[in-house]
Amino acid sequence: MPSLKDLRNRIASVKATQKITKAMQMVAAAKLRRAQMAAEAARPYTERMERVVSNLAGGMSGGSDNPLLSGTGKDQVHLLVVCTAERGLCGAFNSSIVRLAKERINQLQAGGKTVKIFCVGKKGYEQLKRQYEKLIVEQMEFRAVKQISFNEAEQVGRRIREMFAEGQFDVATLFYSRFKSVIAQIPTAQQIIPLVVPAVAGNSDVSYDYEPEQEDLLADILPRNISVQVFRALLENAASEQGSRMSAMDNATRNAGDMIKKQTQKYNRTRQAMITKELIEIISGAEAL
Amino acid sequence: MTTFHFELVSPARLLFEGPVESVVLPGVEGDMTVMANHAALMTSLRPGVVTIADGKASKRLYVRGGFADINASGLTILAEQATPVEDLNPEIIAAEMKNAEEDLRDAKTDEARRLAAEKLGQMTDLMAALRN
Numbered sequence: 001m002p003s004l005k006d007l008r009n010r011i012a013s014v015k016a017t018q019k020i021t022k023a024m025q026m027v028a029a030a031k032l033r034r035a036q037m038a039a040e041a042a043r044p045y046t047e048r049m050e051r052v053v054s055n056l057a058g059g060m061s062g063g064s065d066n067p068l069l070s071g072t073g074k075d076q077v078h079l080l081v082v083c084t085a086e087r088g089l090c091g092a093f094n095s096s097i098v099r100l101a102k103e104r105i106n107q108l109q110a111g112g113k114t115v116k117i118f119c120v121g122k123k124g125y126e127q128l129k130r131q132y133e134k135l136i137v138e139q140m141e142f143r144a145v146k147q148i149s150f151n152e153a154e155q156v157g158r159r160i161r162e163m164f165a166e167g168q169f170d171v172a173t174l175f176y177s178r179f180k181s182v183i184a185q186i187p188t189a190q191q192i193i194p195l196v197v198p199a200v201a202g203n204s205d206v207s208y209d210y211e212p213e214q215e216d217l218l219a220d221i222l223p224r225n226i227s228v229q230v231f232r233a234l235l236e237n238a239a240s241e242q243g244s245r246m247s248a249m250d251n252a253t254r255n256a257g258d259m260i261k262k263q264t265q266k267y268n269r270t271r272q273a274m275i276t277k278e279l280i281e282i283i284s285g286a287e288a289l
Numbered sequence: 290m291t292t293f294h295f296e297l298v299s300p301a302r303l304l305f306e307g308p309v310e311s312v313v314l315p316g317v318e319g320d321m322t323v324m325a326n327h328a329a330l331m332t333s334l335r336p337g338v339v340t341i342a343d344g345k346a347s348k349r350l351y352v353r354g355g356f357a358d359i360n361a362s363g364l365t366i367l368a369e370q371a372t373p374v375e376d377l378n379p380e381i382i383a384a385e386m387k388n389a390e391e392d393l394r395d396a397k398t399d400e401a402r403r404l405a406a407e408k409l410g411q412m413t414d415l416m417a418a419l420r421n
Contacts, residue, residue, distance in 0.1 A: 041302040048298055048365050052358045056331060150300045150369065208360075211318050211332035220333050221356060224369070231300055 004274070007267040011260060018256035024089065025249035032182065032242035038147065039179060039235040046232045053225055055208070056218060057197045066215065068222040071194035072170045077114045079137075079169035080104060081160065081192075083176040083233050084124030085241040086143045091248030093177060093185065093241050094123040100187040101175045105132065116169055120156055120234070138163070148234045150227070156234075157227030164193055176233035177240040183247055185240035192229050195222065290344060291325040294363030297339070297350065299371045304350065305341065312364060313340040314357055323357075323364050330359045336414035338374060339366065349374040351418055353411065379419055386412040 002010075057069060082101045084094045101117075101124075108115050118138040119125035125139050138159060142152050160172060172193035177185045210217055292308035312323045315337030334355040341348045355368035389412055392405035 042300055044296075044303045045298045045300045045367060048296070048358075048367055052331070052356060052365070052367060055358065055360070153300075207329065209328060209330040211316055211330065217331060217333055217356075224354070228300065 002270075004267065004270055007263060007270065011263045011267065014256050014259050014263065018253055018260065021249045021252040021256060025246055025253060028090075028242045028246040028249060032239065032246055034147075035235070035239040035242050036179070039239045042232060042235050046228055049225055049228050053195070053221060054197050056214070056221065057195075066218050066222055068164070068193055068226070069195050069197070069218065072167070074170045075113070077116065077169040077171070078108050079116045079118055079160070079163065079172040079193075081118045081120060081156070081172060081174045081230070082124045082128065083174065083230075083237050084119070084121035084127075085237065086122045086141060087241075088123055089248065090241050090245035091251075093244035094121075094127065096185075096187045097175055097177055098124055098127045100189060101128070102131070104173070104175075104189060105135070118160070118163075121237075137168070148231075148238055150231055153231030153234055154227045156230045157223070160193070160226060160230070161223050169193075174229060174233050176237045177244075179236045179239040179243060182243040185244055190229065190233070192226055195225065292343070293323075293325040293327075295341065295365075296363070297341075297352075297366045297368065297371060299368050304371050305348075307343070309341050309343045311342045312366075313342075314366065315339070315352075316357070323359055327359050327364070329361070330357075332357050334366070334368070336411075337418045339371075351377060351415065353414065374419070377415065377419060379416070382412055382415050382419070386416065 080101055082097065084097050088094065105115050105117075115132075115135050117128060117132060117136045118140075119128060119136060120140050120142075122141050122143060125136070125141075128136060140156060140159070142148070145152055163169060164172070171191065174190045174192050176188060176190075178188045180186055290310045292310055295305065295307065295309040295312055296303070297305040310324065313320060314323065315335050316332045317335050318332070320337075321332075334352060334357060336353040337351070339350050339352050341350070351372050351374055352366065352368040353370040355366055355371075358365045358367070386409065389405050389409040393402065393409060396402035396405050
C-alpha cells in the first residue's frame with residue numbers, strides 16, 4: 001500500500017510528463033504544417049522532372065548507354081539508402097522504415113547478393129548498427145539543419161553518384177516514409193539506380209529536337225534526377241516525422257490524463273480511508289473512557 | 290497574339306504558371322525565344338536570365354542549372370535555382386563574390402575549397418547575367 005506522499009509524488013510526476021508531451025505535440029503540429037507545405041511545394045518539380053525524364057528516355061530509340069538508366073548490367077551489389085529522422089519520440093516512424101529495410105536486406109542476402117547500407121539520419125543508423133554494422137558503408141546526419149533544402153539532398157546525391165562511379169554498387173534503392181496524412185505514413189522503397197522509367201502517357205510518338213545531343217542531355221539530367229529524388233524523400237520524411245510525432249504525443253498526453261485520473265481516485269480513496277480510520281480510533285478511545 | 294502554357298519550377302516551389310506570349314531562355318547553344326506552337330524541343334540551360342512576356346508586362350528571372358521541355362502542352366522550365374532579377378542586388382553579389390574568393394584562399398579542407406569554388410562560380414555567373 002503506497003503512502004499518501006508516494007501517491008502525491010506520482011501524480012505530480014505524471015503531470016509534469018503530460019506537460020512535456022503536450023508541448024511536444026503542439027510543436028510538432030506547428031512544424032508539421034511547415035514541413036507539409038515544403039513537401040507540397042516541391043511536388044511540382046519532382047513531378048515535372050519525372051515527366052521530362054520519361055519523355056527523354058522514352059524518345060530514345062534502342063535504349064540508352066547511360067549506366068544511370070541502363071544499369072551496370074549486373075545485379076550483385078545493392079546499396080540501400082535508408083533515410084530516417086534525427087530524433088526519436090515519434091512513434092513507429094523510424095522503426096517502420098528500418099523494418100522495411102531489414103526485410104529487404106534479409107531477402108537480398110538470402111538471394112546471395114551483397115548488401116551495402118548508406119544511412120541518412122541518426123536514428124536509422126543507431127537501429128541498423130546493432131545488427132548490420134559491417135554493412136554500413138556511409139552515414140550522413142543533418143542534425144543541425146532546421147529546414148531541409150536542396151543542398152542537403154545534393155550532398156547525399158553527390159555521394160551516391162561518386163560511389164556509383166567508383167563501381168561500389170549496381171543497384172541503389174531509397175528508403176523513406178511517404179506522407180499520406182497525419183495518421184498515415186507509408187514506408188516506401190524506391191529504386192533510383194538504374195532508374196525505373198514510368199511508361200510515357202500517350203505522347204511517346206512526339207519527335208523531339210535535342211540541344212545538346214540526347215545522350216549529353218541525359219548525362220546531364222539523370223544525375224540531377226537522383227538528387228531530386230533524394231530531396232523528395234527527405235521532404236516527405238520530414239513531414240511524416242512530424243505527423244507521426246504529433247499523433248504519438250497526442251496518445252501519450254491522453255494516456256497520461258487517464259493515469260492521472262486513476263491515481264487521483266486512488267489518492268482520494270486512501271485519504272478518506274485514513275480519515276475514517278482516525279475517527280474510529282478517536283471514537284473508540286472516547287467510548288473506552 | 291496566341292498564348293501558350295508556361296511553367297517555371299524550382300525544387301523549392303512553383304514560381305510561375307500560366308499563359309504567356311513569349312519566353313526568352315538561355316539555352317546551352319544560344320538564347321532562344323519560344324512562342325506558341327513551337328516545335329518539340331528539349332534543351333539544357335546555362336545560367337542566365339529568362340524573360341517572360343504575357344502581352345502586358347515582362348518578367349525577368351535568373352535561373353541556374355536547368356532544363357527546358359517544349360512540347361505540345363507548353364513549355365516547362367526546371368531550374369535548380371530561380372530568383373526574380375529585381376531581388377538581386379549587384380552590390381551584395383559583389384560583396385559575396387569577394388567573400389567567396391577569400392574563403393577559397395583560406396580553405397583548409399577539400400570540402401571547404403569545393404564549396405567556396407562553387408559559390409564563387411555561382412556569383413560570377415550571376416554578375417555576368419546581370420550585366421547584359
